[in-house]
Amino acid sequence: MPDETPWWKGAVFYQIYPRSFADASGDGIGDLGGIRAHLDHLATLGVDAIWLSPFYRSPMADFGYDISDHCDVDPLFGTLADFDRLLADAHQRGIRVIVDFVPNHTSDQHSWFAESRSSRDNPKRDWYTWRDAKPGGHPPNNWRASFTGETHWVRDDTGQLRPRFGVKAGGDVHASAWTLDDATGQLYLHEFLPEQPDVDWRNPAVAAAMFDVLRFWLDRGVDGFRVDAVSSVGKPIGLPDANEKLAMIPGGGLTDDAFVFDVIRALREVLDGYDDKMMVGEVHGLDAPEIMRHVGTDKFHLAFNFPPMFDRWRADRWRRHIDETEAGTQRHDLWPAWVLSNHDTPRHADRYGTQSRARAAAVLLLTLRGTAFLYMGDELGLIDAFVPAGRRVDPGGRDGERAPLPWTDGDRHGWDGPADPWLPFPRNAATHNVERLSRDPRSILHLYRALLAARRGADSLRTGAFEWLAAPHTVLAYRRLSAATGDERAVIVNFDSAPAHVDLDGDWVVEVSSTMTGNGEAWTGEVASDRAVLLRPAGVRG
Numbered sequence: 001m002p003d004e005t006p007w008w009k010g011a012v013f014y015q016i017y018p019r020s021f022a023d024a025s026g027d028g029i030g031d032l033g034g035i036r037a038h039l040d041h042l043a044t045l046g047v048d049a050i051w052l053s054p055f056y057r058s059p060m061a062d063f064g065y066d067i068s069d070h071c072d073v074d075p076l077f078g079t080l081a082d083f084d085r086l087l088a089d090a091h092q093r094g095i096r097v098i099v100d101f102v103p104n105h106t107s108d109q110h111s112w113f114a115e116s117r118s119s120r121d122n123p124k125r126d127w128y129t130w131r132d133a134k135p136g137g138h139p140p141n142n143w144r145a146s147f148t149g150e151t152h153w154v155r156d157d158t159g160q161l162r163p164r165f166g167v168k169a170g171g172d173v174h175a176s177a178w179t180l181d182d183a184t185g186q187l188y189l190h191e192f193l194p195e196q197p198d199v200d201w202r203n204p205a206v207a208a209a210m211f212d213v214l215r216f217w218l219d220r221g222v223d224g225f226r227v228d229a230v231s232s233v234g235k236p237i238g239l240p241d242a243n244e245k246l247a248m249i250p251g252g253g254l255t256d257d258a259f260v261f262d263v264i265r266a267l268r269e270v271l272d273g274y275d276d277k278m279m280v281g282e283v284h285g286l287d288a289p290e291i292m293r294h295v296g297t298d299k300f301h302l303a304f305n306f307p308p309m310f311d312r313w314r315a316d317r318w319r320r321h322i323d324e325t326e327a328g329t330q331r332h333d334l335w336p337a338w339v340l341s342n343h344d345t346p347r348h349a350d351r352y353g354t355q356s357r358a359r360a361a362a363v364l365l366l367t368l369r370g371t372a373f374l375y376m377g378d379e380l381g382l383i384d385a386f387v388p389a390g391r392r393v394d395p396g397g398r399d400g401e402r403a404p405l406p407w408t409d410g411d412r413h414g415w416d417g418p419a420d421p422w423l424p425f426p427r428n429a430a431t432h433n434v435e436r437l438s439r440d441p442r443s444i445l446h447l448y449r450a451l452l453a454a455r456r457g458a459d460s461l462r463t464g465a466f467e468w469l470a471a472p473h474t475v476l477a478y479r480r481l482s483a484a485t486g487d488e489r490a491v492i493v494n495f496d497s498a499p500a501h502v503d504l505d506g507d508w509v510v511e512v513s514s515t516m517t518g519n520g521e522a523w524t525g526e527v528a529s530d531r532a533v534l535l536r537p538a539g540v541r542g
């Protein structure tokens with residue numbers, strides 16, 4: 001029987017932030033040529049697909065999430081021909097490529113906005129949201145714009161400085177989500193920076209133009225999209241004031257879900273006109289069931305399961321997130337997507353505080369039931385860069401996790417110039433670079449490679465069912481099982497630093513500690529980190 005499992009189900013995606021992956025041109029900013037030159041790193045790692053954060057034409061107010069031409073490559077990153085070459089080379093290695101789709105806003109330099117702002121009766125005026133000020137010059141509602149607050153740097157439990165946005169003891173300091181445009185005397189709406197005006201998806205001409213953007217990239221051969229900030233397209237009719245406490249959330253937290261689902265369905269229709277494409281949505285929600293409402297046969301294929309990413313490294317928390325995710329997906333035959341880090345959040349090796357936790361987290365991420373998303377550098381156990389005040393460039397305080405990837409030993413780490421890299425390297429780049437970790441078979445890089453290989457070789461891990469095994473409260477233990485082939489794996493992750501004993505199947509006790517590898521009658525160790533082990537039944541070759 002042919003395997004009808006879609007390619008993205010159980011796949012491992014690797015997110016590339018193009019500015020910081022690799023620099024082929026020598027200007028200190030990563031580019032498409034740099035990605036193409038390092039595809040072998042990704043092939044050796046064993047990922048199924050890459051997701052490219054925006055590389056489109058952009059004035060870079062939000063480092064590419066402010067797009068001035070959706071259908072061209074920014075000269076910083078190369079040309080459309082460079083993109084085609086990258087896509088062909090990736091496909092040749094069996095690596096699929098998805099690209100970022102930013103539906104909610106454009107750059108203020110986009111030709112659509114230039115037309116829209118030019119006069120009140122321009123045909124594109126209502127592609128964006130324009131309103132008169134309220135009496136006294138007040139903005140049309142109380143919504144605030146993201147990334148416009150002051151960033152305060154606060155030390156967390158691990159002693160690291162972390163950005164806190166827009167909140168002072170005295171209250172909210174974000175700017176209004178409305179900016180006055182002198183040309184016509186009206187204000188336009190932007191849930192993010194003033195340089196990112198929001199388009200109006202209730203206007204069918206906007207929707208049609210955005211569908212054309214999807215088709216442009218689908219026709220070039222991309223395998224799908226990561227859809228940015230999708231809830232923002234669902235602005236409530238009438239744009240009412242938000243509860244003052246929520247006014248800082250994009251759209252004041254007043255999302256019209258029914259409308260968002262309509263937009264997602266329409267995007268899905270475009271994708272379904274092609275073979276084998278997929279979309280993963282950036283949806284922020286309280287818990288997995290809320291997020292999973294955006295996923296389905298006529299909605300997104302996947303949506304990032306963010307709540308665990310914003311939580312701590314604790315077994316009880318993860319147990320709850322996994323239970324919620326299993327409940328929110330199994331009931332409707334949906335498929336989860338796990339992620340620990342991305343370009344908007346401090347890296348998890350930093351958040352969790354130790355390399356040993358980062359290794360255990362790798363075992364967890366890559367053995368849960370679902371598709372896994374790695375952020376570039378996860379495989380190196382990278383932590384954030386320290387970015388001194390004079391070098392901070394992101395209005396959202398996210399420079400630390402966007403630091404350049406260290407490829408080699410030595411000061412330049414493969415960013416050989418002439419120009420210096422646009423941001424400082426991660427704080428552990430001297431010890432955690434690709435060259436050095438490749439040489440050490442016990443490194444986190446080799447752990448990632450082994451986990452990906454195990455996943456490729458075991459359909460239980462890729463698409464099998466999930467079942468808890470009894471374990472002490474500081475340990476998560478579970479079994480993955482394929483009904484189709486009977487293939488079975490057991491995973492034990494110890495969140496504590498003290499050794500833990502897990503009774504597996506009542507016939508064998510695994511000690512999960514710094515020296516663990518399983519070696520019993522029924523189970524044998526396959527991939528081990530110092531706090532986690534992946535086991536397979538004895539006698540089965542992985």
Ligand code: GLC
Nearest residue numbers: 062065102192228229343344
């Ligand atoms: C998403 C992106 C983030 C960007 C924002 C506005 O949250 O991940 O990087 O700044 O949308 O487009």
